[in-house]
Amino acid sequence: xxxxxxxxxxxxxxxxxxxxxxxxxxxxxxxxxxxxxxxxxxxxxxxxxxxxxxxxxxxxxxxxxxxxxxxxxxxxxxxxxxxxxxxxxxxxxxxxxxxxxxxxxxxxxxxxxxxxxxxxxxxxxxxxxxxxxxxxxxxxxxxxxxxxxxxxxxxxxxxxxxxxxxxxxxxxxxxxxxxxxxxxxxxxxxxxxxxxxxxxxxxxxxxxxxxxxxxxxxxxxxxxxxxxxxxxxxxxxxxxxxxxxxxxxxxxxxxxxxxxxxxxxxxxxxxxxxxxxxxxxxxxxxxxxxxxxxxxxxxxxxxxxxxxxxx
Amino acid sequence: xxxxxxxxxxxxxxxxxxxxxxxxxxxxxxxxxxxxxxxxxxxxxxxxxxxxxxxxxxxxxxxxxxxxxxxxxxxxxxxxxxxxxxxxxxxxxxxxxxxxxxxxxxxxxxxxxxxxxxxxxxxxxxxxxxxxxxxxxxxxxxxxxxxxxxxxxxxxxxxxxxxxxxxxxxxxxxxxxxxxxxxxxxxxxxxxxxxxxxxxxxxxxxxxxxxxxxxxxxxxxxxxxxxxxxxxxxxxxxxxxxxxxxxxxxxxxxxxxxxxxxxxxxxxxxxxxxxxxxxxxxxxxxxxxxxxxxxxxxxxxxxxxxxxxxx
Numbered sequence: 001x002x003x004x005x006x007x008x009x010x011x012x013x014x015x016x017x018x019x020x021x022x023x024x025x026x027x028x029x030x031x032x033x034x035x036x037x038x039x040x041x042x043x044x045x046x047x048x049x050x051x052x053x054x055x056x057x058x059x060x061x062x063x064x065x066x067x068x069x070x071x072x073x074x075x076x077x078x079x080x081x082x083x084x085x086x087x088x089x090x091x092x093x094x095x096x097x098x099x100x101x102x103x104x105x106x107x108x109x110x111x112x113x114x115x116x117x118x119x120x121x122x123x124x125x126x127x128x129x130x131x132x133x134x135x136x137x138x139x140x141x142x143x144x145x146x147x148x149x150x151x152x153x154x155x156x157x158x159x160x161x162x163x164x165x166x167x168x169x170x171x172x173x174x175x176x177x178x179x180x181x182x183x184x185x186x187x188x189x190x191x192x193x194x195x196x197x198x199x200x201x202x203x204x205x206x207x208x209x210x211x212x213x214x215x216x217x218x219x220x221x222x223x224x225x226x227x228x229x230x231x232x233x234x235x236x237x238x239x240x241x242x243x244x245x246x247x248x249x250x251x252x253x254x255x256x257x258x259x260x261x262x263x264x265x266x267x268x269x270x271x272x273x274x275x276x277x278x279x280x281x282x283x284x285x286x287x288x289x290x291x292x293x294x295x296x297x298x299x300x301x302x303x304x305x306x307x308x309x310x311x
Numbered sequence: 312x313x314x315x316x317x318x319x320x321x322x323x324x325x326x327x328x329x330x331x332x333x334x335x336x337x338x339x340x341x342x343x344x345x346x347x348x349x350x351x352x353x354x355x356x357x358x359x360x361x362x363x364x365x366x367x368x369x370x371x372x373x374x375x376x377x378x379x380x381x382x383x384x385x386x387x388x389x390x391x392x393x394x395x396x397x398x399x400x401x402x403x404x405x406x407x408x409x410x411x412x413x414x415x416x417x418x419x420x421x422x423x424x425x426x427x428x429x430x431x432x433x434x435x436x437x438x439x440x441x442x443x444x445x446x447x448x449x450x451x452x453x454x455x456x457x458x459x460x461x462x463x464x465x466x467x468x469x470x471x472x473x474x475x476x477x478x479x480x481x482x483x484x485x486x487x488x489x490x491x492x493x494x495x496x497x498x499x500x501x502x503x504x505x506x507x508x509x510x511x512x513x514x515x516x517x518x519x520x521x522x523x524x525x526x527x528x529x530x531x532x533x534x535x536x537x538x539x540x541x542x543x544x545x546x547x548x549x550x551x552x553x554x555x556x557x558x559x560x561x562x563x564x565x566x567x568x569x570x571x572x573x574x575x576x577x578x579x580x581x582x583x584x585x586x587x588x589x590x591x592x593x594x595x596x597x598x599x600x601x602x603x604x605x606x607x608x609x610x611x612x613x614x615x616x617x618x619x620x621x622x
């Protein structure tokens with residue numbers, strides 16, 4: 001099966017799926033719209049969040065980055081007058097330096113991602129959505145800006161009027177993504193609980209991806225990132241409101257209509273199910289907030305079971 | 312005046328000179344023959360040793376790098392299967408990343424060195440010997456290799472038969488170096504106690520430098536890096552023997568003959584003075600091992616005084 005994932009939230013379900021599926025049965029396709037060149041290094045925040053989660057290296061208390069991270073580089077960079085708006089931990093930095101070095105040597109992002117996740121002991125395939133650069137930009141009330149300045153430097157404060165995924169039309173799905181989509185035995189596609197606009201839409205914006213999902217015959221289920229009308233993390237609910245929708249599972253369902261066969265929502269939002277089902281999308285209401293590893297594996301199983309019932 | 316310096320040993324005297332001279336009266340010209348591209352970053356070990364020493368940031372117990380350094384990056388890089396033969400501390404890394412970024416933006420190594428040393432509060436001019444790349448290579452009994460693999464990875468174990476400074480003939484002295492050499496009021500040139508072959512000869516190999524030193528009219532004094540027949544640090548004595556000389560101050564004097572007017576040797580080696588003086592080079596025998604800041608400043612004063620007496 002295929003999991004489509006953004007960063008931290010998506011990585012939790014990706015971890016659960018990797019717990020319950022054999023390595024050959026799961027391809028985790030990760031958003032690269034958040035990637036950016038910083039200090040001469042290619043930083044891929046979502047790939048790294050997924051990689052660190054699967055390797056068991058994530059800092060679960062802080063909610064992002066590596067456990068046991070240190071910040072000597074940032075302190076020294078600040079002393080030198082370098083750009084300090086984006087925090088790069090000392091250990092995390094090794095990933096960006098080594099990735100950039102390997103890319104400069106001619107390897108693709110797919111190859112480098114496979115190598116580096118393999119070095120950390122990850123058996124499952126982690127693949128970028130594309131080997132060509134795609135960069136998310138937001139148009140806001142304070143101007144157009146790239147994703148990371150919006151997300152990190154401006155802390156998502158600007159009001160967004162539209163998004164676009166620069167380069168998507170000229171990019172191709174990565175080889176692992178294309179191969180997984182083309183497998184005749186593709187059993188399911190799971191859209192992880194990631195931001196629909198910032199994490200999932202860049203993947204769906206790649207030429208042929210939405211069509212291939214529809215044509216695959218495999219059921220596609222999405223896990224809503226909205227619980228109780230709020231995003232567990234990040235600006236999903238704020239963006240929904242800015243883009244004219246009422247933040248909630250109905251808006252998630254409307255966003256994915258025509259692509260997704262079933263939506264997983266939190267048990268506390270079970271009252272949302274009837275309207276979504278009435279509009280033609282199956283709903284599974286279950287405990288969708290993942291705190292422990294067991295939560296992650298259980299939700300993964302429930303998603304697979306739900307998808308299996310939609311065939 | 313001008314100080315010519317390699318790394319750690321030279322940086323001690325450079326620190327002393329900066330203690331006793333006004334900022335406008337001292338240009339510290341640093342060897343770049345040890346520089347190398349590593350992990351996509353330009354590492355300039357001698358510039359950084361001088362910069363850290365002048366900024367009061369050196370680790371004096373370990374003898375190189377920054378005090379309070381941490382090693383999270385290296386641990387994470389090793390975990391990823393990256394090249395781990397050259398240790399880059401977390402704080403030190405900020406220098407290489409920021410330098411590389413600024414160079415990629417079109418600044419010269421001279422400009423970047425001035426900016427970064429200025430950011431660390433250094434008032435005196437620290438200049439690379441050249442803005443064009445010069446790379447020291449050694450021919451050894453185990454083959455030809457670049458300086459850093461020889462020095463760090465092989466720990467100077469191979470027997471050296473010759474050295475060369477690739478790029479030196481096509482390089483130019485840096486603007487600050489050229490300007491300092493051309494000053495009509497140039498009072499002295501001090502060659503710091505650095506390795507003659509590895510740290511000083513690359514500087515002297517730049518077109519016109521040796522001629523300009525001779526033509527300047529300013530006295531040139533060198534501080535011997537050899538004490539009691541041994542190098543205080545590094546492979547200077549080993550190299551001398553491999554290149555056919557008896558390790559000692561007489562060999563240092565012979566090496567610099569025709570360029571240097573006076574040699575500073577350690578008081579414990581005072582017996583070497585007569586033969587060196589008989590061959591036409593003045594000698595100052597004094598306590599040349601610098602342990603404290605006061606040692607550094609005192610030796611700097613003695614060098615300046617010695618040079619003044621050679622006019």
